[in-house]
Amino acid sequence: MNTVRKVEPNWPDHVEKPEEGVGAFELLKHLRSEFEGQAASELELTILMPCLNEAETLATCIRKARDYLDRAGIKGEVLIADNGSTDGSQQIAKEEGARVQPVSARGYGAALIGGIRAARGKYVIMGDADDSYDFSSLDAFVWELREGAQLVMGNRFQGGIAPGAMPFLHRMLGNPVLSFIGRLFFKIPVGDFHCGLRGFNRDAIRDLKLSSPGMEFASEMVVKASLNELDIREVPTTLSPDGRSRAPHLRTWRDGWRHLRFLLLHSPKWLFGVPGSTLLGAGLVGIAALIGGPLEIAGIRLDLLTLVASCFSVILGVQLLTFSLLTRVYAGEFGVLPKSKHLDRILPFLTLERQLQLAAVLCVAGLAGAGAAFSGWASSGFGDIVGNSTLRWFSLSLTSVAISVQLAAAAFLASFIRLPQPGK
Numbered sequence: 552m553n554t555v556r557k558v559e560p561n562w563p564d565h566v567e568k569p570e571e572g573v574g575a576f577e578l579l580k581h582l583r584s585e586f587e588g589q590a591a592s593e594l595e596l597t598i599l600m601p602c603l604n605e606a607e608t609l610a611t612c613i614r615k616a617r618d619y620l621d622r623a624g625i626k627g628e629v630l631i632a633d634n635g636s637t638d639g640s641q642q643i644a645k646e647e648g649a650r651v652q653p654v655s656a657r658g659y660g661a662a663l664i665g666g667i668r669a670a671r672g673k674y675v676i677m678g679d680a681d682d683s684y685d686f687s688s689l690d691a692f693v694w695e696l697r698e699g700a701q702l703v704m705g706n707r708f709q710g711g712i713a714p715g716a717m718p719f720l721h722r723m724l725g726n727p728v729l730s731f732i733g734r735l736f737f738k739i740p741v742g743d744f745h746c747g748l749r750g751f752n753r754d755a756i757r758d759l760k761l762s763s764p765g766m767e768f769a770s771e772m773v774v775k776a777s778l779n780e781l782d783i784r785e786v787p788t789t790l791s792p793d794g795r796s797r798a799p800h801l802r803t804w805r806d807g808w809r810h811l812r813f814l815l816l817h818s819p820k821w822l823f824g825v826p827g828s829t830l831l832g833a834g835l836v837g838i839a840a841l842i843g844g845p846l847e848i849a850g851i852r853l854d855l856l857t858l859v860a861s862c863f864s865v866i867l868g869v870q871l872l873t874f875s876l877l878t879r880v881y882a883g884e885f886g887v888l889p890k891s892k893h894l895d896r897i898l899p900f901l902t903l904e905r906q907l908q909l910a911a912v913l914c915v916a917g918l919a920g921a922g923a924a925f926s927g928w929a930s931s932g933f934g935d936i937v938g939n940s941t942l943r944w945f946s947l948s949l950t951s952v953a954i955s956v957q958l959a960a961a962a963f964l965a966s967f968i969r970l971p972q973p974g975k
Contacts, residue, residue, distance in 0.1 A: 596620065596627035596693065597672030597753070600680040601662035606638040608682040608794040613647040615686040623690065631680070632666030634658070660768025664761055667753065676750040681793035683716060684748040691786035692750035701755040701781040704741050704773065705748040705788030716790045718803070725807050732811070733770070736818040739777045741785055745769050745810065748788050755781055766806040767813040774817050778889050817888060823875035831868025837861025842943055855942055862950040869954050873961035881968050906962035914955035920948030 598616040602609060609631070616629045629649040633641050634657060644651050654665030663677060674696045678684040684705075695703045712722065730744035747769065756772065759779060763771040776783055815822045837853075838861045840846050845854040880898070882888035924945040 594627050594672040595674060596625050597670035597675045598627065598629045598686060598689075599632060599663070599666045599670060599675050599677040600630070601632045601634060601659055601666065601677070602636055602640050602644070602680045603634040603662070604636045604638045604640060605680040605795070606636070606640050606643055609640050609643050609680050610647050611682050611794065612678075612680045612686055613644060613649045617648060619687045619689055622687075623693065625693065627672055630666055630670055632662040632669070634662040656764060658764035658768075659766050660761070660771070661764040663768055664764075667756060667761075670753050673753060674750060675753050675756070676748070678748040679793075681795050683791050683793040685789055685791070688789075689750070691788075692748075695784045695786060696750050696752065699782060700750075700784040701752045702772070702776045702783045703750040704743065704783065704785045705746040706741075706743040706785050707746055707788060707790040708743055709785075710787035710789045712790045713792060715792045720803060725803065729770075729807070729810050729814070732814055733773065736814055736821050737774055737777045739773055739783065741773060741783065743785070744773060746788065751776075763813065765809055767809040770810045770813045774814065778817075817882075819875045819878035819882065823871045823878060827868045827871025827875060829868070830864045831872065834861045834864030834866075834868055838865065838947065842947065855946075858943060859946050862946050865950055866953050866957070869957055873957060877961060877965055877968065880965055884968055901962075901965075903962050903966045906958055910955040910959040910962065912955075913951045913958070917948045917951030917953075917955060920944050920951065924948060 598620070600609075600612060600616075605612075613629050613631075619625075620627045620629075629647075631640070631644040631649050631651045632654050633644070633651055634654050641651050641653075652666055652669040654662045656662075656665070666677070667675060674693070676689055676692050678686060692703045692705070707717070717726075726743065726745055730742060733739050733741065733744045749772075751772075756776070759772070759775045761768065761771050761775065773783070837857060841853060841855075841858040841861065845852055847853070876894075879888070879891060879894055883890040883894065924941045
């Protein structure tokens with residue numbers, strides 16, 4: 552009996568996939584409406600606003616955006632990425648001349664991802680629909696985009712934050728700290744990491760394949776743009792108190808943690824590498840200073856307990872460094888992060904066999920040292936250990952064995968990650 556195989560269409564990023572169960576006629580209508588706008592000459596600018604129950608302020612934002620397009624003589628559109636509003640926002644948008652793109656997946660990032668897919672402009676400027684950003688003053692963004700910038704960030708601290716527009720905790724702690732971490736981790740030349748008003752080249756941002764559904768989408772865009780070496784620039788912009796009577800969608804601690812988590816997970820160097828290097832270095836210094844005997848510094852006597860702590864520090868340091876390496880290998884192999892040029896030069900020398908040889912040397916040396924210490928203890932009839940020399944070398948030997956096991960396990964795991972994948 553012949554069977555019919557169901558084929559899933561490969562939908563382009565810029566075409567919104569229809570709902571399940573849509574009939575052939577409805578499907579054709581959907582595709583026609585999608586491609587009619589693209590068959591015409593491409594628009595230069597899409598002003599994109601994510602929307603979830605913004606009936607109070609949406610009309611004002613759309614009017615400002617349309618007035619800007621008219622005044623600047625730009626061929627563009629105002630696009631509302633609606634995230635399931637129940638207050639009539641969709642109808643308001645249509646009445647004001649905006650195009651509405653429904654986005655069923657919930658979340659700030661999900662709405663923007665759907666909106667970027669549906670955008671018809673060569674450039675996109677996105678901003679919140681709560682009337683906190685001035686859509687009638689976008690000249691600086693458009694200028695930079697026309698000059699070749701691929702991502703243009705607004706900076707509210709340079710442009711001016713009106714009284715009451717930003718909570719004190721966000722202004723003095725959250726945004727400055729997260730922006731500093733972003734600049735430190737990723738060397739991004741941006742002073743306001745989380746400004747909601749930003750412009751970008753549509754195709755360049757689509758190619759990043761952004762996927763964060765929540766507020767951390769703002770961080771993902773900047774981080775991945777930097778990691779992929781996009782041209783990032785910054786212009787001053789203003790922030791006014793929003794015009795809503797309800798509380799904002801942003802939740803300070805929850806969303807702040809999401810931003811920080813995203814930054815950490817996309818920087819194995821700072822999450823694992825830097826702490827690991829610090830612990831390893833401190834431990835080695837301690838071992839070198841104390842392996843020959845106690846040391847007194849400013850009246851403080853450092854002896855066996857400090858040596859044990861140093862050994863423990865070395866073990867933790869090696870563990871974190873292997874985590875850093877493994878995470879970076881995984882991220883590069885599976886496209887979470889761009890492949891590292893430096894790592895690609897090092898990896899050919901870090902073969903499984905070479906790492907196992909190093910692990911074997913450390914293990915044998917450690918077992919030999921532990922055996923010698925045990926033999927010395929045995930020669931004394933297993934009585935009290937006189938002096939600390941035996942304990943010093945025993946601690947160092949066990950540290951060597953522990954590190955050898957870590958390296959061997961990490962070597963096998965790295966090789967497993969890099970196994971050829973079916974279909975690649």
